[in-house]
Each structure stands twice: as C-alpha cells, then as structure tokens.
Amino acid sequence: MQKKNPINVYLLTGFLGAGKTTLLNGLLQQSRDRRNIVIENEFGKVNIDASLVAAQIENIYELTSGCICCSLDNELLEVLGGILRLEEQPDQVFIETTGIADAGNIIGMFSIPDVKARFRLMSTVCVADAENVETRLEQVTEVGKQLSCADVIVLNKTKDLPVPEQLRLQALLENINPLAYITATADGLVAMADLQPQERRIPAPAARLSAGDTACAMPVEKTPHKINTVLFESPQPFDLQMLAFVLEMNFNVYTDQLYRIKGYVAVKDQPEKYLVQSTGNYLSIVPAGTWGDTPPSSTLVFIGKDLKSATIERILRPALK
Numbered sequence: 567m568q569k570k571n572p573i574n575v576y577l578l579t580g581f582l583g584a585g586k587t588t589l590l591n592g593l594l595q596q597s598r599d600r601r602n603i604v605i606e607n608e609f610g611k612v613n614i615d616a617s618l619v620a621a622q623i624e625n626i627y628e629l630t631s632g633c634i635c636c637s638l639d640n641e642l643l644e645v646l647g648g649i650l651r652l653e654e655q656p657d658q659v660f661i662e663t664t665g666i667a668d669a670g671n672i673i674g675m676f677s678i679p680d681v682k683a684r685f686r687l688m689s690t691v692c693v694a695d696a697e698n699v700e701t702r703l704e705q706v707t708e709v710g711k712q713l714s715c716a717d718v719i720v721l722n723k724t725k726d727l728p729v730p731e732q733l734r735l736q737a738l739l740e741n742i743n744p745l746a747y748i749t750a751t752a753d754g755l756v757a758m759a760d761l762q763p764q765e766r767r768i769p770a771p772a773a774r775l776s777a778g779d780t781a782c783a784m785p786v787e788k789t790p791h792k793i794n795t796v797l798f799e800s801p802q803p804f805d806l807q808m809l810a811f812v813l814e815m816n817f818n819v820y821t822d823q824l825y826r827i828k829g830y831v832a833v834k835d836q837p838e839k840y841l842v843q844s845t846g847n848y849l850s851i852v853p854a855g856t857w858g859d860t861p862p863s864s865t866l867v868f869i870g871k872d873l874k875s876a877t878i879e880r881i882l883r884p885a886l887k
C-alpha cells in the first residue's frame with residue numbers, strides 16, 4: 567500500500583479577540599485551491615462566518631467540550647482520527663484554539679508517534695493584539711506561554727499604531743521569543759508562505775564563548791513581564807539519554823516556569839547534530855543532519871518566567887560528557 571504524506575497542520579493561538587479568526591479567514595482565502603479542514607475550539611462563540619468559509623473548506627469541526635489543551639477526553643485526537651477516516655484526505659488542517667489555551671500541550675500531541683506519522687505540525691502561529699498584548703502579558707500567564715511556543719508571532723491591529731510604538735512592541739515580542747519570526751499586520755493579513763517552517767533563529771554558537779570546555783548559560787534579555795530567555799552554549803557533547811532525562815524531569819518540575827526549549831546539541835559518539843524541542847509537557851530530541859563545516863557544539867535556548875542562567879547550567883551540567 568502506498569504511504570500517504572502527512573497532512574499539514576497550522577495551529578493558531580493568541581488571546582481572546584486578538585484576531586485569530588480574522589487571520590484564519592485570510593489564510594483560507596489564500597488556500598482556495600487546497601482541501602482545507604478547520605478545527606475550532608472556542609468558548610461560547612458563534613462559529614466563523616459561514617458564508618465566508620463555506621465555499622472554501624470541506625469541513626469545520628467544532629470542539630465544544632472544553633479547552634482542547636486540557637480536556638482529558640482528548641477530543642482533538644478523536645477529531646484527528648476522524649479526519650484520517652475521511653474518504654478524501656485534506657491537504658491542510660487549521661486549528662484555532664481558545665484564547666486561553668496552553669499551546670504547549672497541543673503541540674505535544676503532534677509528537678505522539680501515531681499522530682506524527684499522519685500529521686505534520688507546520689507552524690504554531692500566535693496572534694498578538696497590538697492594542698493590549700502588553701497588558702495581557704501582565705494579567706494572563708497563558709499569553710506569555712502562547713508567545714513563547716510560537717514559530718510565528720503576528721502582531722495584529724497595527725494599522726493606526728505609530729511606527730515607534732510598533733517597533734517597540736516588536737522588540738518586546740522578540741525579547742520574549744527570539745526563536746519566532748515576527749510580522750506586524752492589520753486585519754490578520756499574513757501570507758501562507760510566512761507560515762512555512764524555516765530554519766528558525768536558533769542563535770549560532772557564539773564566538774563570545776570563552777576558551778576551554780566551560781559551558782556557558784547566559785540570560786539574553788529580560789522583559790518587564792518576567793519572561794526571559796537563557797542561552798546555554800557548550801563545546802562539549804551531551805549524553806543523549808541523560809539530556810532527555812534532565813530536560814524531561816525539569817520540565818515536569820518547573821512546569822509553570824519553563825515554557826520552551828529549542829536548540830541543536832552535539833551528542834557523544836554521534837557524528838550528527840540533534841534538534842531539541844520542548845513545549846508544554848513534551849520533549850523531542852531527533853537527529854538533524856550533519857554539522858557541515860561548523861565544529862560540533864551545543865546551543866539551547868530556554869524561554870520561561872524568571873529563568874536563571876545558573877539554574878539552567880546546574881540542570882544541564884550532569885548531562886555533558
């Protein structure tokens with residue numbers, strides 16, 4: 567039997583009213599030549615403007631028994647299973663989460679081997695409302711998490727925003743998530759091409775690392791919202807199992823503080839580099855090709871609340887070989 571290609575999935579997050587549905591409608595309009603499925607998970611909201619989307623998509627699934635990031639009955643997995651049973655498979659699936667969803671948990675579902683074999687999470691897109699993202703960051707923990715887990719951050723509602731204010735907000739978002747591609751827009755207008763996976767901006771091993779074998783964990787930036795980034799760099803390789811163990815353990819322990827990890831590491835006795843990704847309660851460490859001309863070394867970015875470089879270094883050091 568011919569192996570089917572995985573179905574592309576785009577996960578849309580962002581606080582209540584940020585412009586997720588508006589963005590989604592724009593993406594659907596750009597995808598008229600594709601078979602699209604939309605999964606909506608919203609609290610008490612009238613569904614997307616049916617007249618706008620009806621002609622463009624095969625199906626809209628509404629998940630109504632709570633927030634999919636935390637519902638134990640895993641309604642999302644059921645719907646994904648249902649999609650696989652459809653006679654005609656879609657080309658792409660858009661999932662719009664509730665405004666308070668913990669994006670990390672949903673991303674984690676796409677690393678379950680059976681799900682991953684059939685669905686490819688292309689991008690997690692977080693829509694930020696320029697009018698209030700800063701206030702929401704202070705008020706709602708999930709907003710910081712949503713921004714930290716995003717591959718793409720869409721700063722929406724910028725039409726009447728003075729340019730210096732827009733640049734200030736972009737810089738703020740960049741400090742929160744230096745891994746994301748950030749784009750400013752109005753009415754959720756974003757090109758599908760901007761949502762394709764790219765080699766995200768994992769900082770290259772820095773020349774500033776001092777000579778010798780010292781690991782180095784340094785805070786990159788502090789934001790006024792207590793979300794910060796710590797960059798860990800070391801020329802030493804990791805023990806793969808030990809790295810998985812310490813990261814998994816600490817993600818569980820610091821679940822309210824550690825939002826995201828991403829980076830490339832060198833692994834003992836392995837010629838390839840490994841890509842490390844973690845959001846919510848899942849961790850993935852997979853081979854990611856050769857080092858090419860660059861000497862093997864490890865660079866990991868940690869995003870979370872009040873992260874301390876000394877703590878990160880203490881966590882990782884036992885896994886260095």
Ligand SMILES: Nc1nc2c(ncn2[C@@H]2O[C@H](COP(=O)(O)OP(=O)(O)OP(=O)(O)O)[C@@H](O)[C@H]2O)c(=O)[nH]1
Pocket residue numbers: 580581582583584585586587588589608611664665693722723724725751752753754
């Ligand atoms: N002024 C302005 N309003 C916008 C813009 N983009 C979207 N809106 C409006 O903002 C409101 C919320 O937009 P939605 O797309 O429904 O936001 P959402 O994130 O899906 O909202 P929830 O599903 O409630 O979380 C709507 O009235 C939109 O028309 C924008 O760029 N500028």
